Structure formats: C-alpha cells, structure tokens
Amino acid sequence: MEETDRISKLPESIIHHILSYLNSPKDLVRMSILSNYWFGLTASFPIFNFNFLKFMEVLESSGIPLDTEDQMDFFLKYVQYTISRFCEQNVSVHTFNITTSFCDPTEVAIIDKCIGLILEKGVKELVIDIPNWTYGYGLQYPHMYHVPNIFLSASSLTSLTLCYCEIPSSFMVDAVKFKSLKLLHLKSVRLNEEVITSFTTSCPLLEEFIVIYCYGLKRFWVYGHLNLRQVEIQFRPEIDRIDIDAPNLCFLCLYDFNxxxxxxxxxxxxxxxxxxxxxxxxxxxxxxxxxxxxxEDLFLNLPKKCKRLTLSSHSLRTIMLNSECDLGNIDLNAPNLLLFGFTDNLHFHSPMGSFSIPSKPCMEWDREDFVEDNWFEMLRQILDKKLRFKELKLHINVVLYRPTFDSSFIVLYIISSNEIK
Structure with a gap:
C-alpha cells in the first residue's frame, strides 16, 4: 500500500505551529531539505530565534571548521540570508529574537537592516539582547547597541524585550505609539523618569512591565495606567522611590539585593x-x-544576614517566607492570617502560582536541613505568640518528640529519622 504524506496536507499555519517546537536551526534546516514544498514552508516560517552561542554549538557539532574571527561574520550572514528569504514571502513575522555580542559598525548595520525589515513585516514579539561580552555581563558597558529609530514606529508589537541596549534619544521627542504592546521587558538599559513616562503613555494596552537592573533611574513612576496588571522591578541602589497609580494592578514583584x-x-x-x-x-x-x-498574599525572600522579621497587616491572609531567620525573632501582627508557610530551601513558591487557602489558620514548615533540639523550643515560642494557628504541618528531617503545645491537627512528613536512645 502506498504511503500518504498527511502532514504536507495540513494547513500552513498548523505546520508553522509544529515547527515552532524545534529547538535549533539545525532541525529547521533538516526539515527544509525534505522537498521543495517543505523548503517553501520553512522559508515562510514566521518565528526567528537567532542565538550566536547556540548557532556556534550547532556548527561545532556538525564538524564545520571556522576561524574565531569569522564566526560572527558567518552568523550574521546566516541571519541576513534567512530574513531576506522570508521577506520574499507574503507573510507577517510573529517573533524575532536576536541574542549576540556587541558588534563592530559593519555588523551593527546588518542587525539594523534586519530589524528594519521585520518591523516592516509587522513583527509581534521582538527581543534584542546584545551584551558586550568583552566586558562580561556587567550592568553598564562603555559601548552598547543603539536601537534604530525605525523601532519607534513598531505599532504591531505586542511584546518587546530590550537587554543591554541604548534607546534612541528621539524616543522622548517623537510621537511614539506602541498601540498593541502588552509586555515590556527592559534589562540593563539606561532609564530615567521621562523614558518610563514615554513608554507607559505610548502603550495604552500594557499589562506587564518588567525592569531589571536598569541604571540612571532614581524614581519609578507610573500614573493613571488603566490596563497595567503586573510590575516586576529588580532595582539598583540609586532607586529611592516607587510611585504607581494603576487601578488594575494586581501583582507586584520587587527585588532589592542592596x-x-x-x-x-x-x-x-x-x-x-x-x-x-x-x-x-x-x-x-x-x-x-x-x-x-x-x-492578601505576600511572598517574602529575606537575605541570609536578616535575622529578625517584624510585619503588620490587617488584610494579609497568606505569607510564604523563605528565610534563615530565627523563629523566636519573628513578630507578626496579622489578625486575619490563614496560612503561614516557612521554608529554608531554594525551591521558593511561584509568586503567581495558585494554592489553596485552609479553612482554619494553618502554619506549614518545609525544612531540609537537620535542626538542633532547641529548634523545637523556638518553634514553640512562635506558636505561643497567639497567632491563632489551629493546624501545624511540618516537613522536616529530624527526630520528633511528643509536642508540648495545643493543636487540633498535626501532619508530619518525616524524610529520615534516628533511633531515639
């Protein structure tokens, strides 16, 4: 019986979705040589992930000899050829992700040209990540990639990520309208209040705003944004104030490791x-x-040097704490608290993850390290602080003695134990 090629009869959009799960450009090339039909499909594939280091891994695994000084040139020629071939198709770009090192002026011109072409093709998700590897992964480099001015007219973007880049100086002067943008991610980019204001006012549909170790910013200020729902800031020492007026903001994540x-x-x-x-x-x-x-829900990760915790909130229902803080040095004033989770391991709870709220006030302890006998005395100290906990759940790695505190329900998960002598 003659075999039938059912995959080739699928709609092009479905095949493109299947191709999006390929992990390397090598796999995409293999697909393209199956037939003229598949060559055309890969030529119109609207998702581009150009990563210099991964590209070099593919070349090395294929045994292709290449001098070090020619590696970047070969990579950028591949990027330029792929984008040029795609632009001959009557298809819009969905994703363009380029991760490479800072280049010389000639190489920068190639990147600028490719970005200009995909912006004209209505790209929806754009990632530009160009650190200067000569100086390592620092926060501020003497030479950074300058995003071209055509970037200011990217009205089709729904997601924008800029890492280790310089934003055009005309950004704060020209009328910029990212009318479709919902996700904005900035990392190690020079910022100030005016740039933040320009971004938020030009992105009326913005829902998620992420700022990671951007320099030059002393005040993070967002005013009157109606669609903003999530903000994440990993800030440097110079940030001294955060002002947000966003009526629909429901999640805030702050990283302060200063x-x-x-x-x-x-x-x-x-x-x-x-x-x-x-x-x-x-x-x-x-x-x-x-x-x-x-x-209502607080996820708190304290540095090792922090040995005391004092919190007060009348609306708080849940605390998930990652800390090495002594139990006796925890002082909580939270009359409506229903769940207090405490862990000292690295697998911290996902901030946006869902979890069930117990019907009775409950304390959960997840501890991987072996503890001294006095740990239980410290546990009793916090239980004696009238925090209204009715349930205690321990996930620990120690010998357990009969508890001396009142509790209506106890669940103990014992990883290992020693014989009591």
Missing amino acids: SERGAPPSMNLASCKKLTKVCYHGEGLVDLSHNFPFL
Whole structure:
C-alpha cells in the first residue's frame, strides 16, 4: 500500500505551529531539505530565534571548521540570508529574537537592516539582547547597541524585550505609539523618569512591565495606567522611590539585593486597590498596611544576614517566607492570617502560582536541613505568640518528640529519622 504524506496536507499555519517546537536551526534546516514544498514552508516560517552561542554549538557539532574571527561574520550572514528569504514571502513575522555580542559598525548595520525589515513585516514579539561580552555581563558597558529609530514606529508589537541596549534619544521627542504592546521587558538599559513616562503613555494596552537592573533611574513612576496588571522591578541602589497609580494592578514583584540600603525605597501604591499579591526579595518591610493596604498574599525572600522579621497587616491572609531567620525573632501582627508557610530551601513558591487557602489558620514548615533540639523550643515560642494557628504541618528531617503545645491537627512528613536512645 502506498504511503500518504498527511502532514504536507495540513494547513500552513498548523505546520508553522509544529515547527515552532524545534529547538535549533539545525532541525529547521533538516526539515527544509525534505522537498521543495517543505523548503517553501520553512522559508515562510514566521518565528526567528537567532542565538550566536547556540548557532556556534550547532556548527561545532556538525564538524564545520571556522576561524574565531569569522564566526560572527558567518552568523550574521546566516541571519541576513534567512530574513531576506522570508521577506520574499507574503507573510507577517510573529517573533524575532536576536541574542549576540556587541558588534563592530559593519555588523551593527546588518542587525539594523534586519530589524528594519521585520518591523516592516509587522513583527509581534521582538527581543534584542546584545551584551558586550568583552566586558562580561556587567550592568553598564562603555559601548552598547543603539536601537534604530525605525523601532519607534513598531505599532504591531505586542511584546518587546530590550537587554543591554541604548534607546534612541528621539524616543522622548517623537510621537511614539506602541498601540498593541502588552509586555515590556527592559534589562540593563539606561532609564530615567521621562523614558518610563514615554513608554507607559505610548502603550495604552500594557499589562506587564518588567525592569531589571536598569541604571540612571532614581524614581519609578507610573500614573493613571488603566490596563497595567503586573510590575516586576529588580532595582539598583540609586532607586529611592516607587510611585504607581494603576487601578488594575494586581501583582507586584520587587527585588532589592542592596546590602547597604537597609530599608526598601519609599513607596506609594495606596491607590492600587486591586494589588493583593506582592513578592518581595530583600529586607525592611514592616508596616504593610501603609504601603500595601489591600495586600492578601505576600511572598517574602529575606537575605541570609536578616535575622529578625517584624510585619503588620490587617488584610494579609497568606505569607510564604523563605528565610534563615530565627523563629523566636519573628513578630507578626496579622489578625486575619490563614496560612503561614516557612521554608529554608531554594525551591521558593511561584509568586503567581495558585494554592489553596485552609479553612482554619494553618502554619506549614518545609525544612531540609537537620535542626538542633532547641529548634523545637523556638518553634514553640512562635506558636505561643497567639497567632491563632489551629493546624501545624511540618516537613522536616529530624527526630520528633511528643509536642508540648495545643493543636487540633498535626501532619508530619518525616524524610529520615534516628533511633531515639
């Protein structure tokens, strides 16, 4: 019986979706040589992931000899050829992701040209990640890739990621309208209040805003944005204030690893009435009722040097804590708290993950390290602080003695134990 090629009869959009799961350009090339039909399909494939290091891995595994000084030239010629071939098709670009090192002026011109072509093709998701590997993965380089001015007219974008780039100076002057943008991710980019304002005012549909170790920014300020739902900021020492007025903001994640600061930046988020979930990496949060008056779920990751925790909130229902803080040094004033989870392992809870809220106030302890006998005395100290916990769940790696505290329900998961002598 003659075999039938059923895959080739699938609609082109479905085949493109299947091709999107290929992990390397080598796999895509293999598909393209199956037939003229498949060559045409790969030529019109609208998802481009150009990663210089992965590209070189493919060449090395294929045994293709290439001098070090020719590697970047070969990579960019591949990028240019692939984009030029695609632009001959009557198809829009979905994704363009380029990750490579900072280049010389001739190579930069090739990248600029390719970005211009895919912007004309209505690209939806754009990632430009061009660190200067000569200086390592630092925060600020003496030479950075300057995003071309044509980037300002990218009205088709729904997702934009810029890493280790310079934003055009005309960005704050020209009328910029990212009317479709929903996700904005900036990493190690020079920012100031004017740039932040230009981005937020030109992106009326923006839902998620991520800022990671961007320099030059002293105040993060967003005012009156109606669609913004998630904000993540990993900030450098110079940020001293965070002001957000976004009525639909529901999740905020802050990373403050500045060991010299000692306290978080001043914050004003009182108008964000839907902000019920906060993830904070750092120390210094005390009065949550002032900064986060509607907070219900808190994910807190304290640095090792932090040995004491004091928190106060009347709206808080859940705390998930990752810390090595002594139990006796935890002071909570949270009368409506239903779940207090404590862990000292690296597998921290996902901030956006869902979890069930117990019907009775419950404390959960997940500990991988062996503990001393006095650990249970410290546990009793926190249980004696009238936190209203009715259930205690321990996931520990120690010998357990009969508890001396009152509890209606206890669940113990014992990884290993020693014989009591």
